[in-house]
Each structure stands twice: as structure tokens, then as C-alpha cells.
Amino acid sequence: MDLRAVAPRPSPAERAAVDTVLGPPESGWAGGRRDSATDGHAARGGHEARSRRHLLLPALHAVQARVGWISEPALGYICRRLTIPPAEAYGVATFYSLFSTAPQPPAVAHICDDIACRVASAEAVCADLERALGPARTASPDGRTTWLRSPCLGQCDRAPAALLTVAGERPVSAAIAPADAAGILRQLEHAATGMAPGTPTSAPIGPSVPQAGAPGLRLLARVGTVDPTSVDAYRAAGGYRALERALAIGPDRTIAEVTAARLVGRGGAAFPTGRKWAAVAAAPARPHYVVCNADESEPGTFKDRILMEEDPFAVVEAMTIEAFATGAERGFLYLRAEYPLAAERLTNALARTRGAGLLGPDILGSGFAFEIELRRGAGAYVCGEETALFNSIEGKRGEPRNKPPFPVERGLFGRPTAINNVETLANVLPILADGAAAYAATGTDGSTGTKLFCLSGNVARPGLYEVPFGTTLGELLDLAGGVRDGRHIQAILLGGAAGTFVGSDRLDTPLTFEGTRAIGASLGSGVVMVFDDATDLLDILRRIAAFFRDESCGQCVPCRVGTVRQEELLHRLANGHPRGTAADELALLGEIGRAMRDASICGLGQTASSAIESALRQPGLVRL
Amino acid sequence: MTLDPIFTTPLARPSRVPTAPSRPEPAPVELSIDGRAATVPTGSTILEACRAQGIDTPTLCFLENLTPVNVCRICVVEVTGSRVLVPACSRTVEPGMEIQTDSDRVRHSRKMVLEFLGSSVDLSLAPDVARYMERYGADPARYGPVAETVAQPVKIDNELYVRDYSRCILCYKCVEACGVDAQNTFAIAVAGRGFDARISTEANVPLPASACVYCGNCIGVCPTGALMFRSEFEMRRAGTWDEAAQTQTDTICPYCGVGCTLTLHVQDNEIVTVTSPLDQQITEGHLCIKGRFGFRFVQNRAEGE
CATH class of the missing domain: 3.40.30.10 (Glutaredoxin)
Known part of the structure; x- marks a missing residue:
């Protein structure tokens, strides 16, 4: 058998891009200049290099951003530096849609x-x-x-x-x-033409947050009114009061406050945050990690983006509180790569808080040490699933893990991990600053506090709205000016592509976890997308089916093939060529959906038919 | 004068092979399977518990000598209190667990998994699957003749084995056998995403340009015939492959001192393929290039012999 020929060398640009992330190569073994004095015959790399596997995505990002695509020599150089088998690294690079392994224009x-x-x-x-x-x-x-x-x-x-x-x-x-x-x-x-494109200045936030500056806002209190780049402005506006209180009362009482406030996760699953934190704090294995899930990718969702762009210090402060409560010294903020402005604002916020002693070895003089690293996704909806997100940070394909074990027991790098969505973390600040009782006074018994809703589609004033839990769907739509151009509602999508369609007969539904559950819907990530009577809803359903097909990681059979069969079925319906009758197709769709819901590994497959089925199940909602 | 002997008789060896100190028996776990009480050791998987009860649970991506990846989802069972079905192959038993292995939900998911695979992958060389399909009433044809498949040309790029990914159900077994579960070569991995995910070498280069060492352990674990000895592939193509006419003979590999057990599959007095028993302590079913492929010399007979 032939030995494998030495791979061609990476170009200077590719090498420089990788070296900015990994530092210069230590020896000829790692792709550096050969030097018999230092190289010798000693093996370098080993465990030390392999433990840097988590730098794979940052290194791939560096090459992609420098050259526009990831060539075989560039991939080979990264593999050499990090001791990763090339086949595995290729598997990772081809998993994420923002990485290109074929030549692509810059x-x-x-x-x-x-x-x-x-x-x-x-x-x-x-x-x-x-x-x-x-x-x-x-x-x-x-x-x-x-x-x-x-x-x-x-x-x-x-x-x-x-x-x-x-x-x-x-x-x-x-x-x-x-x-x-x-x-x-x-x-x-x-x-x-080689000119740096005029970076599109971020549009003023006003239109996106119609309530900005209004009194009584909790989560959006600083949005649009406080300079998001200045830590002093943040502190002057009440920032870091919550952390000061947490440091004063200690980790146990901090968790007790969050538990007493009955805060539940806002990412879609609505798990009690206090219980999660308590479980991580009590986990014997060390170290503990905290992770902020900022991979907001649910179609129709933009709440976390606006929070991170306009109130980035709040995310940093809340993660610090979470780390203090759960006994973590290191946190990761996993941000989807499609949010460049959020990345810029968060990077700035991390630097400013470090400079002000609010992050780092001795936070606010308390002796508590905590550091946050910003990691970017690379175009994969499934990485919003917590265990897929861990794999992505670890430099692997974003394939979800089977649960149990749950993250509180074995999460990032196999350690106990508290992972929370951005909006969930934003809620921690008012809980700590004002007390659990004051927090829970708003909302309903089953859903305390306020909720962010992302209104889009055919509404007069699309944007981000904060309302107390219990506000009805109709009231929320009124706040957004109702349907645009005086048209009528055909359907409303609640919770995004993984959510549910409801008709205009549901406008009196209170927007709470229990209220939406009662009508067979879910709040999901807070998407409220309105489709007027001129919309071709079947076309929308087809796009949702295509979305899940594209975003399935491909690991488990029900989701990998089920999403394809579901998309084919919707094409047949839309083209007017069903196999058998339309009723036969709906029955088959039900069977496909049931198997995906029951047997898929993660939430992506389990909800991939939810919105589509909900729309087709309601008589008269979709014209077939 | 007598000289001291230079060579002494070696000490008598202990009369038995030393064994690891015995571990305490794991505490038994009591649970119920299909309404019947069962007791199994702590740490067992649901699959092991089911098999101990004589319940035939279908598996595709599971193999005793590999880490369970629970991706095919055909072994799912219903556990009371769990929102979704759970994979029997990887989930460990818990006290008081109530397991249903043949409920309507379980049968439906198994049927659909079989239909999904049957409608997208060539399963004609996976004998177990046909049996499962009959049991669960799967009908892959109902997705129509234009249902998308993973069909693609066979990859023939070396003398020893072929890769026909039209038959690949993406069970990850070959990746595991190539990686930490056996060979530690890491020549193949899953590349791409979703329905387009495929087993691939780096940049999809042909095997001779990859890190492959031709141990053939991926062939040994493949459940659908996607990976196949070149010898078998050629015989099938020529129509001379006849499994019923083959005999299997266990022997010891002649090459090195490890002493792997080889099972020679012989047809018409010619060795056609070589495997190793999964339950063999030394190999656990895995071999190297010599044991797996180095049998041609046996049949290089002189002219007229």
C-alpha cells in the first residue's frame, strides 16, 4: 500500500489565519519550520494538543473569514496543529452551512x-x-x-x-x-472592487422595539435608552445591582430566590431555572460550567438578538450570577454566527467588564473568579439544542446527545453544566435586584413575570414586545397595530417553525405556558407571526418542511428521512398531485409526524411536524 | 570439583492463569417488561433486560462490541413516565421501570423507521430487515416511486473491499470500528448534514489516498452489505456467490503471535471471506489486514495441482 503523499502546504494567508487562533506552531511536527535543535525525536502534541480540540470551530472560522472557503491544505494544517484526524475535521467542516469546503467567492x-x-x-x-x-x-x-x-x-x-x-x-x-x-x-x-464595504450602520433600534423607553418594562428597560457600549452607563441605569445582591446573600440564597420566583426557561422547553441551577450546584463532579445559549435560530425569533445588541452587559452580569450560584469558574456564550452586531457588542461588553473588575479573577472584590468566552456557531439550527451546542463548542459535529444523562450531570466537556437561554438570564436580574416576591407579582400563577414576543409577518408594527404573562393574543396584536392594510387574519404561528398555527378564533387565549397548552399550542420561543388572508399558507408550510429537512443533523432515522418524506408530501399537496386523496396524504403525514415525535433523539425531530400538522388539522385553515 | 550450574530450572508456573479479583455482584434491579416482573443486574441496558426475558428486540446500529450510538431508533421501547420513546440499546435500567416493548406506539415507530429506511436505502442484503418488515407491517412502497433515495455509484477504488453507500443506513458502526472502538485509525467519519450526510474519508478522497489501513473491521460490523469484500462483490456480480454452499471453519491466524481466531468462509474449496467471532476474547470480531485479507496464498496452487 502506498503511503499517503505529504499534503500540499497551506497558503500563507490560510496559515496566518489559523495561527491567529492557535498561535505560531511550536515545532516542525505541528507544521512549523523544521529545526533539528528543537524538533528532535520527541513526540509533541498528544493529550495537550487533543485537549485543544474545542478550538476547531474558531480555527475553521478564521480560515473561512480570511480566504472565503476552507481548502484541503488549510484543513490539513488545522488537523496537524490540533491532532485531529482529517476525516473527522472534514465531517465537522461539512456539517455547518456557513463553512464552505468548495471554492467560493469572497x-x-x-x-x-x-x-x-x-x-x-x-x-x-x-x-x-x-x-x-x-x-x-x-x-x-x-x-x-x-x-x-x-x-x-x-x-x-x-x-x-x-x-x-x-x-x-x-x-x-x-x-x-x-x-x-x-x-x-x-x-x-x-x-x-476591494473597497471595504460601507458597514451598514445598525438601523436605529426604535422601530424594532416600539415600546422602548416606556415605563414599567423589565427586560427591555434599558433597550433603546441606555448606551449599549458603556459599562458606566449600564451601572448608572441599575446594572450590577443584581450581582452585588447575589454576592451579598451567597449562592444558596441566590438559587432560592430564582426558585421562589418560579422562573422557567424561555428557550422553548419551560424548565424551572432554579431546579436546574440547584442540580448543577449540588453535582459532585468538577469543574462546573455555565453556558449561555444564544444560538437563537427558531424562524421568527429575534428577541435574544435585540437583548444582546442593546443590553449586552445584562447578559454578562446574569451569566456571572449564574456562575456564582452554580460554582462555575468558566462560562461560554454560544452565539449564532448570523448575529455580527451582537458579537461586536458582546465582545465589547466582555472587555469593558473585565477592565472594570466585573469579570475576571476577583469580581467586585469578592474573591469570586469567573471568565466568559464568546464562541460562534457556524450555521446550524440544531445547535440550539443544548447537547448539540455542547458538541459544537467541543469542536464536533452539532449532533445532539441522547438524554439522560442530562446537562446538569454531564454537559459541556462531560461536566455538570447550567445552560440557559439569553431571555431566561435577562429575567434573573430583576429577580435578584428586586426580590422574588416582587418579580412573581406580575404574570399568572403558572407563568410568572413578563415575556418577550417577536411579532412579525402581516402586522402593522412588527417588532419586539414585552408584556406580562396572561396578556391575550388579541391584546398583543392590538399593541402591534393589528393586521396590516386592514386585511384579515388567516392564521397565526405561535412559537416558530417548531410551534403551532392557530386561527383568529384564538385571539382570547391568554399567553401563558398553561393557557397555550390548553389549546394544544405552545409559547415556544415567543414567536407570533401573523399571516393575512392573502398569504398562500401551503407555500409557508412547504418552506417549514424544507427548513426541517435542511436543518436535520442526519443522525437518527426518524428525523433524517422523516423530514424528507414530509417535504415530499407537502410538495405533492401543493402541486395538486396527492397520492390517493388529500385525506390519505394527511393520514400519512400524521403517521410520519407521530414517528418523528416519538422516536427522534432531540427536540428538532420531535417538533418537525408540529406546525405543519397543526395547520392542516384545523378545518378550513389551509386551502387544499 | 563441581561447577555451579549456570542454568537453573525455572520455577514452576502457577497452575492456573491469574484472574482479576472478583467484583461484588451488582445489585439486582427490579422492573417490569410487558407487564411481567423481571430482575436484572444494575447497569444492564433495557436491551439486555429484554433479551434476558427472551423478547426479540430488533436492532440495526447496535453491536455487542461497539459503543451504542442509538441512532437507528428501531429498538425504541415505551417507558412509563417518559414523554418520548427511549432507545433500548443504550438506556440503562432503573428500579421500578415499566417497559412496553410491543405497544401501539412502539410498533408504529419501528414500522416507520423500517419504511423510512426501506424507501431510501437498498436493504436487499440485510436479511434481518425483511423479517422485521414483515413483523411490523412496513410498506416502503407507499412513499411512491419518486421518493428520494441515497442511491449512488459503488465506490471501487482498491483491491480489497468496495463501498456501496446506496446500501448505507448511516448506523455509524464503521466509523466506530475505524475509531476508538477498535482500530483507532479514524480514516472515515460522517460528513455533510441531514439526508445528505454520508460516510466519507477526508475531502471524500479514494481509500488509497486516505488514512485507511485496510483492517476491514468496518466490513465486519456493517449490517447491510454496504461494505463488502472485493471477492464477494465480484462473485455476486458474476452470479457465483452462493451462501448456502459455503462452509465456515475456525482456525488460528498464521501471521503473528497474537493468535486471533479466523472463521474461513469457503465455497468450492476456495476461501471467499474471512471473519472473526464477535465473542472471541482476543479479537472481539476485529482483525488486521493480514488476517482479514491475507488468505490468497492458501489457494495459489501450482499449475495442474
């Missing part, structure tokens, strides 16, 4: 064609781009630009949205919303 426009943007004529934008640049995923004639379709970019209040990424020495990543083909082409032009 300037890429990712056009969101997901449900909210679809309602806002994203297809027209795509058609214009196709006319100007050719089909998606093909390079423009000069080889400098391309465009491709993307799942939800979390800018649904300003749909249609696009994400522009430009690789180079000074890489650019910026959201454009609302986007039009002419604007996108102009930005691509800038990138193609």
Missing part, C-alpha cells in the same frame, strides 16, 4: 427566504439577484461574488433580510434589513 450575500421574509417578498429579491448574478451558489463572472439562500436570519421585524460576508484581511459580516436587490448588489460591488 463576497457572499446570504438571502433569507424563510417564512417571515417570504411574506415580505424575499422571492422577489432572489429573482432580482438571479437575473443580475446568475443562479444561487454560482460565482459571478469576475469570481468575486455570489449569493445563496439562507434560513431565518433573525431580522424578521425588518424583513426581508440578508447577511453579507466578505472574506479578506479585514473580513466583514453585516446584516442588511430591510434588504432590496439594488442595495445588496451595491454592497457586493463595494466588496468586489
Whole structure:
């Protein structure tokens, strides 16, 4: 058998990109310059190198951002530096949609064609781009630009949205919303001519948060009113009162407060936060970790993005409290890569808090030490699932793990881990600052506090709204100005692609965990997407089916194949060529959905048919 | 004058092979399976408990000598109190667990898993699957003739074995056998995502350009014939493969001192494939390139012999 030929060397740019993340190579063994004095015959690497496996994604990001794609030599160099088998690293690189292992032009426009943007004529934008640049995923004639379709970019209040990424020495990543083909082409032009594209200045937050500045807001109190880049402004606006109180009362009473407030997770699963923290705090294995799940990817959801962009210090403070309560010294903030402004604001917030002694070896002089690292996803909805997220941080494919064991017992790096969604963490601050009783006075018995709702679709004033639990769906829609252009509601999607469609007869439903459960729906991540009577709902359902097919990790059979069969079935319905009657198809859809719900490993497969089935089950909601 | 002997007789060896100190018996766990009380040792999986009760639980991605990955989901059972079905192969038993192995939910999920696989993968060389399909009433044809499949050309890029990923159900067994569960070569991994996920070498290069060492342990664990000896593949193509006419003979590998047990599969006085028993202490079913493929010399007979 032939020995494998030495892989071609990475280009200087690829090597430099990797070295910025991993540092210069220590020896000739790791791809550095050969030097007989230092290289010798000693084996280097081993456990030490393998323990840096978690740097795989950052290294891949570095190459992608510098060169625009990840070549075989670049991947080989990363593998050599981190002692990762190339086949495994290739498996990781091909898992994430924002990494390209085939040559790709440096300037890429990712056009969101997901449900909210679809309602806002994203297809027209795509058609214009196709006319100007050719089909998606093909390079423009000069080889400098391309465009491709993307799942939800979390800018649904300003749909249609696009994400522009430009690789180079000074890489650019910026959201454009609302986007039009002419604007996108102009930005691509800038990138193609080598000029740094005018970074689209972040739009003023006002329109996205219509309530900004109103009295009585808890979670949005600082949004739009306090400078999100200044730690002093944050402290002047009441920031770090909660941490001071936590440090004063100690970890046990901090957890007791959160438990007494009856806070439950806002990521979709509604698990009691206090119980989670108590379990991690009591877990004997060490070290403990805290993780902030900021991989908000549920179509229609943008609440965490606005919190992180406009109130980033709150996320840092809440994670610090969580770490203090659960006995962790290290935290990871896992942010989806489609949120460049949030990344910038959080990076700044981490630096500022470190500088002010609010993060690091001795926080507020208490002796408590805690450090947070920002990690970016790379385009995978499934990484919002907590165990897939751990695998992603660890440098693996974002495949969910089987539970049990649960994260509180074996989470990140196999250690007890407290993982919470951004909005959940934001709730911790008022609980600590004002006390559990004051917090729980708002809302209902089963759902305490306030909730953020992401309104999008055909509403007059789409955006982020904070209302007390118990507000009815109709009241919330009134707050957003009702249906746009005086049209009528055809359906409302609650909870996102993994949620449920309800009809306009449900407007009196109180928006609480128990209230939505009573009508067979769920709050999910707080999505309220309105479709008026002019919407082709079957087309929306088809897009949801395509979404789950694209985002299934492929690990378990029910989800990997079930999402494909579900999409095929919806195509047949939409094309008017059902196998048998439409009723036969609905029965088959029910069977597919039931198997995915019962037998899939994680929540993605378990909810992949939820919205589609809910829409088709209600007589008259969808015209077949 | 007598000289002291230079060579002494070695001390008598202990009369029995030393064994590890005995561990205390694991405490028994009491649970119920299909309404009948059962007692199994702590740490058993539900699958082991079911098998101990004589309940035939279908498995595809499970193999005794590999870490359970619970991805095929055909072994799912219903556990009272659990919102979703649980994989029997990896879930350990707990006291008081109430398990249903043949409820309506269980039968439905198993049927659908079989239909999903049957409608997307060529399962014609997976004999167990046909039996399961009949048991659970699976009908893969009902997704129509245009249902998407994983069909693709066979990869023939070396003399020793072929890879036909049209038959691959993505059970991860070959990846495990290539990795920490046996060979520690890591030549293959899962690449891509969702329905497009495939077993792949780095950058999908042919095997001779990959890290593969041709131990063939991936063939040994493949449940659907996606990985196959080149010899078997050629015979099947020529129509001469006849499993009924084959004999199996256990012998010891002639190459090194480890002493692996080989099972020679012989047809028409020719060795056609080599395996090793899963329950063999030394190999646990795994071999190296020599034991697995180095049998041609046996049949290189001289002219006219």
C-alpha cells in the first residue's frame, strides 16, 4: 500500500489565519519550520494538543473569514496543529452551512427566504439577484461574488433580510434589513472592487422595539435608552445591582430566590431555572460550567438578538450570577454566527467588564473568579439544542446527545453544566435586584413575570414586545397595530417553525405556558407571526418542511428521512398531485409526524411536524 | 570439583492463569417488561433486560462490541413516565421501570423507521430487515416511486473491499470500528448534514489516498452489505456467490503471535471471506489486514495441482 503523499502546504494567508487562533506552531511536527535543535525525536502534541480540540470551530472560522472557503491544505494544517484526524475535521467542516469546503467567492450575500421574509417578498429579491448574478451558489463572472439562500436570519421585524460576508484581511459580516436587490448588489460591488464595504450602520433600534423607553418594562428597560457600549452607563441605569445582591446573600440564597420566583426557561422547553441551577450546584463532579445559549435560530425569533445588541452587559452580569450560584469558574456564550452586531457588542461588553473588575479573577472584590468566552456557531439550527451546542463548542459535529444523562450531570466537556437561554438570564436580574416576591407579582400563577414576543409577518408594527404573562393574543396584536392594510387574519404561528398555527378564533387565549397548552399550542420561543388572508399558507408550510429537512443533523432515522418524506408530501399537496386523496396524504403525514415525535433523539425531530400538522388539522385553515 | 550450574530450572508456573479479583455482584434491579416482573443486574441496558426475558428486540446500529450510538431508533421501547420513546440499546435500567416493548406506539415507530429506511436505502442484503418488515407491517412502497433515495455509484477504488453507500443506513458502526472502538485509525467519519450526510474519508478522497489501513473491521460490523469484500462483490456480480454452499471453519491466524481466531468462509474449496467471532476474547470480531485479507496464498496452487 502506498503511503499517503505529504499534503500540499497551506497558503500563507490560510496559515496566518489559523495561527491567529492557535498561535505560531511550536515545532516542525505541528507544521512549523523544521529545526533539528528543537524538533528532535520527541513526540509533541498528544493529550495537550487533543485537549485543544474545542478550538476547531474558531480555527475553521478564521480560515473561512480570511480566504472565503476552507481548502484541503488549510484543513490539513488545522488537523496537524490540533491532532485531529482529517476525516473527522472534514465531517465537522461539512456539517455547518456557513463553512464552505468548495471554492467560493469572497463576497457572499446570504438571502433569507424563510417564512417571515417570504411574506415580505424575499422571492422577489432572489429573482432580482438571479437575473443580475446568475443562479444561487454560482460565482459571478469576475469570481468575486455570489449569493445563496439562507434560513431565518433573525431580522424578521425588518424583513426581508440578508447577511453579507466578505472574506479578506479585514473580513466583514453585516446584516442588511430591510434588504432590496439594488442595495445588496451595491454592497457586493463595494466588496468586489476591494473597497471595504460601507458597514451598514445598525438601523436605529426604535422601530424594532416600539415600546422602548416606556415605563414599567423589565427586560427591555434599558433597550433603546441606555448606551449599549458603556459599562458606566449600564451601572448608572441599575446594572450590577443584581450581582452585588447575589454576592451579598451567597449562592444558596441566590438559587432560592430564582426558585421562589418560579422562573422557567424561555428557550422553548419551560424548565424551572432554579431546579436546574440547584442540580448543577449540588453535582459532585468538577469543574462546573455555565453556558449561555444564544444560538437563537427558531424562524421568527429575534428577541435574544435585540437583548444582546442593546443590553449586552445584562447578559454578562446574569451569566456571572449564574456562575456564582452554580460554582462555575468558566462560562461560554454560544452565539449564532448570523448575529455580527451582537458579537461586536458582546465582545465589547466582555472587555469593558473585565477592565472594570466585573469579570475576571476577583469580581467586585469578592474573591469570586469567573471568565466568559464568546464562541460562534457556524450555521446550524440544531445547535440550539443544548447537547448539540455542547458538541459544537467541543469542536464536533452539532449532533445532539441522547438524554439522560442530562446537562446538569454531564454537559459541556462531560461536566455538570447550567445552560440557559439569553431571555431566561435577562429575567434573573430583576429577580435578584428586586426580590422574588416582587418579580412573581406580575404574570399568572403558572407563568410568572413578563415575556418577550417577536411579532412579525402581516402586522402593522412588527417588532419586539414585552408584556406580562396572561396578556391575550388579541391584546398583543392590538399593541402591534393589528393586521396590516386592514386585511384579515388567516392564521397565526405561535412559537416558530417548531410551534403551532392557530386561527383568529384564538385571539382570547391568554399567553401563558398553561393557557397555550390548553389549546394544544405552545409559547415556544415567543414567536407570533401573523399571516393575512392573502398569504398562500401551503407555500409557508412547504418552506417549514424544507427548513426541517435542511436543518436535520442526519443522525437518527426518524428525523433524517422523516423530514424528507414530509417535504415530499407537502410538495405533492401543493402541486395538486396527492397520492390517493388529500385525506390519505394527511393520514400519512400524521403517521410520519407521530414517528418523528416519538422516536427522534432531540427536540428538532420531535417538533418537525408540529406546525405543519397543526395547520392542516384545523378545518378550513389551509386551502387544499 | 563441581561447577555451579549456570542454568537453573525455572520455577514452576502457577497452575492456573491469574484472574482479576472478583467484583461484588451488582445489585439486582427490579422492573417490569410487558407487564411481567423481571430482575436484572444494575447497569444492564433495557436491551439486555429484554433479551434476558427472551423478547426479540430488533436492532440495526447496535453491536455487542461497539459503543451504542442509538441512532437507528428501531429498538425504541415505551417507558412509563417518559414523554418520548427511549432507545433500548443504550438506556440503562432503573428500579421500578415499566417497559412496553410491543405497544401501539412502539410498533408504529419501528414500522416507520423500517419504511423510512426501506424507501431510501437498498436493504436487499440485510436479511434481518425483511423479517422485521414483515413483523411490523412496513410498506416502503407507499412513499411512491419518486421518493428520494441515497442511491449512488459503488465506490471501487482498491483491491480489497468496495463501498456501496446506496446500501448505507448511516448506523455509524464503521466509523466506530475505524475509531476508538477498535482500530483507532479514524480514516472515515460522517460528513455533510441531514439526508445528505454520508460516510466519507477526508475531502471524500479514494481509500488509497486516505488514512485507511485496510483492517476491514468496518466490513465486519456493517449490517447491510454496504461494505463488502472485493471477492464477494465480484462473485455476486458474476452470479457465483452462493451462501448456502459455503462452509465456515475456525482456525488460528498464521501471521503473528497474537493468535486471533479466523472463521474461513469457503465455497468450492476456495476461501471467499474471512471473519472473526464477535465473542472471541482476543479479537472481539476485529482483525488486521493480514488476517482479514491475507488468505490468497492458501489457494495459489501450482499449475495442474
